[in-house]
Amino acid sequence: MRLNFLLAFICASLVTLIGSSLVFADDAPPAPTARQVMQKIVTDVIGILRDPKLSAEDKRQKVQQIAYDNINFQTMARLSLGRPWRDLTDDQRTRYSAEFKQHVSNTYGHTTDNYNNEDVNVIGDHQEADGDWTVQTSIVGSENGGPRKELVKVDYRLRKQDDQWKVIDFTVDGVSLISNFRAQFQEIMSDGGIEQLIQLLHDKNAANDKEAGDKNSNAK
């Protein structure tokens, strides 16, 4: 009789345990908000840039990986072109997007080289009318050894795709990168069409590769 009671108790606890673990698994970690995603990116990137054990090349690669994981280059490329995107062939879209991605990545690489112990503080966020989310950050550092102060404000616009927040635009002191690219691309397109734009992006990337190559051979 006693044993039966004990067994029943054990069974009951087991059922409760399994049941509760199932419940936990069900609503386990809530999807992070855009602000949380951005905060994590910022913390990770600053951690890499401040790591004394990493070489400049390591840092560039690690930051680039974070950029690849968190930026929606496809949307960025499309929005930077605007309406003309509709009229491109698949081949043109692929070539344009690849050169565009390379160009934006190069720019990112340069910023890691110029890091000078700045802090990046997430200072606010708000939802946009179309469901995108803007996360505001403030870059604080010292200019030429002077007192630390805000150097620049950078706003990140994030869009949810496949349940993941990804960055689709950077706004530096009020200047949106997508808007700026679109102005440039529009003018180039009206001049020589998509092929000229792809060519110009390609030339820019080639010049950057050459420069990086020179830098490496100088270092050796």
Add this chain to the structure above:
Amino acid sequence: MTKKPATKTPMQNKPISFLSRGVLSALLFLALACCTGCAGDPNNPDPWEKTNRFFYNLNDGFDRVALKPVADAYVKFIPQPIRNGIGNGFDNLLYFNVISNDLLQGKWSQSLGDAGRMVTNSTIGIGGILDVATGWGLPAHDNDFGITLAKWGVKPGPYIVIPLLGPSTLRDSSRYVYEYFSTPITYLWLPYYITVPLYSTQTIDLRARLNDAARFRSEVAIDPYVFTRNAYLQYRDAKIHEGKPPATTQSIYDEDVDAEPTTRPAK
């Protein structure tokens, strides 16, 4: 109210040499006289692109052969603390321009803070050479007569590239004239052997401070002329609306083609 210290970005256009400003006022009035009436397409911010590109290339060439090499030498041979002192000194000298525009825009508390900043730095900061005010919670602000006019409802008018001074709009170009007349030093009527070296140093110092911005532009821009124009117009717009640009700028995110088929149907 958000207190936003002055920042150095590619878009920033700091006051440039007084010397050119005198010449400039004359040029501007000439330009205004020629161009009033020709409104053009209201949706095109740059109806005078051809002329602007000419002056853009001229400025760029002058920068490459003269200004940048001198500024590089300045950075190389003058130690940083001295350069900082020189930069602070010029900022302080021109700061009455900021205070008076705070007042013209009815920003009373900011004008008080800015006046306190100028007094502090002019006295304890030894004539503005040391920026003690920032550490005391009186950060530098950026303000000018172009912003004042915008707040009074004046439209920007066409984009213009001013010889030696760079990107502006018809409305914003008034800031240089205003700066010239709102700076007390103007009324000392100093002899040329003081003013020429003084304003040359100011220009070189300013150029040296823009080195990072110039490098950023050369890395990012595919068409540097359009990059500069768009960055200038967006930057000024954000400044005038104090970080809250009008909803019209949002349209770039709406022109999304997600609704369209991703693969283009064969023709």
